[in-house]
Amino acid sequence: MAGDAEATRRRLLDAAAREFAEHGIAGARVDRIAAAARSNKAQIYHYFTSKDGLFDAVLRELAEAILRDAPIDATDLPGYAGRLFDRFADDPVSARLANWYQLERAGGKATVDLVVASTTDKVAAVAKAQADGLIPDHFAPVDLLALVVHLASLWHSVTPEVGDLTAEHTRAHRRQVVVDAVSALVRD
Template identity: 60%
Template sequence: MPGDAEATKRRLLAAGAREFAEYGIAGARVDRIAEQARSNKAQIYHYFGSKDALVDAVFRELVANTVRDVPIDATDLPGYAARLFDGYCDHPEIPRIAAWYRLERAGTRSPLQVIVASNQHKVAAIEAAQRAGTLPARWDAAELLALVLTVAGMWSGMTPEFTTLFAGHDRARRRAVIVAAVTALLAP
């Protein structure tokens, strides 16, 4: 039944996301993924070909979901950064998997085209806003995007020891800091 195959793939992707977020790419085990998905290891290899291909599929899906759920608005980069922060808070597996991906995959594979296309789209939107005078041109569009993405993810990228300095900062305060920081980046 085609619906069953699609449901199995969805369960494997969800279980893979949980496993990769928890253990990293190297530490993830296909037997645990299969068990969590109420499937078997053979299905992982049938649908994805390998654990590495499953990682790529999980990462592509996370990127596609983020692009869909948090589209860039180059006329409101502080709001865009805040929405990214909200997504990271609501789905902590996203920054965790991204961190594992950077640590374990940097320079070892061809870039995933979904990520390349997403970045190119964002840079083009920022360039258009810069040409229109809506955004400052003190940084080129790729640099500005890097700054915004870094600020949006700053809380999720800190060590637990550093975050103790901000014990009194609730989610609303952290979000406000992100908005203020990106706003300051854009000041003339």
């Protein structure tokens, strides 16, 4: 029975990730999530309390995967940016979820404890590397982290016009642009 409950929870999370990536938090519908998961809306509320709680659970899983697949090394921010680029290129659903999170949770609505804690830890790691003289300090730690993260996700958020002009760029080329840009940021 416990296996069935975990399987149901897993199906709900997977279906929700796809629904939220496609429609955002506001546009996502719990009835579509339940149908895609071969479950019912009552199970969503049982496991996650609300649609926002379900989104938070999906985002928490995304954060865990990013922390696992793209750990920060504040002394090698170009490498970190490359790993982040790879994570989003390998899983476009994650890139879309991150974009929706930025759009719909802007203005102080960050509620995913793991995201808040990991961001705080990353800023502290950058600050330590700067204090130790391992990377330049011409940007405040939080500003430098923001620049690195946004450069890593650059190709997943360009306008359609830029996308059209760079359609022939290979993944390797796009990744190299990210790594080179971050290298330029941390050059003395």
